[in-house]
Amino acid sequence: MKKVSFAEFGGPDVLHLIDAEEPHAGPGQVRIAVRAAGVNPVDWRIREGQILGAHPTELPSGVGQDAAGVVDEVGEGVAGVEVGDPVFGEGTGTYAEFAVLSAWxxxxEGLTFEEAAGYPSVVETALRIIREVGVRPGRTLLVSGASGGVGSAVLQIARERGIAVIGTAGAANQDYLRGLGAVATTYGEGWVERVRRLGGVDAALDLAGSGVIRELGELTGDPRKVVSIADLDAPLHGARFSGTAGSVPDALAEAALLIALGKLHIPVEKSYPLADAAAAHVDSQAGHTRGRRVMVV
Known part of the structure; x- marks a missing residue:
């Protein structure tokens, strides 16, 4: 089969499309014929060797953890899924023609494989950080860098739970944020005062890692009310860094329910073939995403 792999840590140029042996489902796993794989910031952080403590990586390594496809192999002890079922979930080495999933x-109905591949990690992350930041219905949450995949999920889940949201994003994404129920404003010079004019903030999430932890702590009045998924130095400012997944199966079940009820939709901004994995990582690292980027098999 074809898969994307890297044999050394480094920039996007270390990614190569190679021929590899097919993986097989072990106990408690399923294998899928991959139709699409989500592109996440954690993918290129692993590729660069940034987070080896949280993600030990043996080289050469595959890439990707989110995917959607058709089950073609069911491991021992697995119930409730059969060969031929369309699923989405999390596994390893998902930028490939076949991948093994550990949660799915x-x-x-009505969801495309490309759309489905964009949900697993971002919805798990969104549910986790909303819980960790402790914001309750009727309160206001500030989301810095709100237009990407996690931000899109946070805004919709918060809206469903009765949490008011102020979101920052680039000028081109202001209407997008408003469409997801947020009060929108731009980042850049003067952004703190623009947020203050919109009202008080009870908690804040940093999704972009753009060096704003101190300001978010000032806006909330307490850096302990700030959670980041993108700034490894957040604890130096009294905030929290969240990088450890919670219950992925529970998150996937909640995502599927919200999608089926029409309460959660994350658009696909751009799709790439496996051969263009390096370009996908370049674009992901540049930020400014509206929704999700996915690899298509």
């Missing part, structure tokens, strides 16, 4: 859920 059946795809809701």
């Amino acid at each position: 859920v059946r795809m809701p």
Whole structure:
């Protein structure tokens, strides 16, 4: 089969499309014929060797953890899924023609494989950081860098839970944020005062890692009310860095329910063939995403 791999840590140029042996489902796993794989910031952080403590990586290594496809192999002890079922979930080495998933859920009706591949990690992350930041219904959450995949999920989940959201993003994404129920403003010079004019903030999430932890702590009045998924130095400012996944199966089940009810939709901004994995990582690292980027098999 074809898969994307890297044999050394480094920039996007270390990614190569290679021929590899097919993986097989072990106990508690399923294998899928991959139709699409999500592109996440954690993918290129692993490729650069940034987070080896949280993600030990043996070289050469595959790339990717999110995927959608058709089950073609069911491991021992697995119930409730059969060969031929369309699913999306999390596994390893998902930028490939076949991948093994350790957590999955059946795809809701009407969802495309490309769309489905964009949900697993971002919804798990969104649910986790909303819980960790402790914001309650009727309160206001500030989301810095709100237009990407995690931000799109946070805004919609918060809206469903009765949490007001102020979101920052580039000028081109202001209407997008408003469409997801947020009060929108731009980042850049003067952004703190623009947020203050919009009202008080009870908690804040940093999704972009753009060096704003101190300001978010000032806006909330307490850096302990700030959670970042993108700034490894957040604890130096009294905030929290969240990088450890919670229950992925529970998150996937909630995602599937919200999607089926029409309460969660994350658009696909751009798709790439496996051969263009390096370009996908370049674009992901540049930021300014509206929704999700996915690899298509």
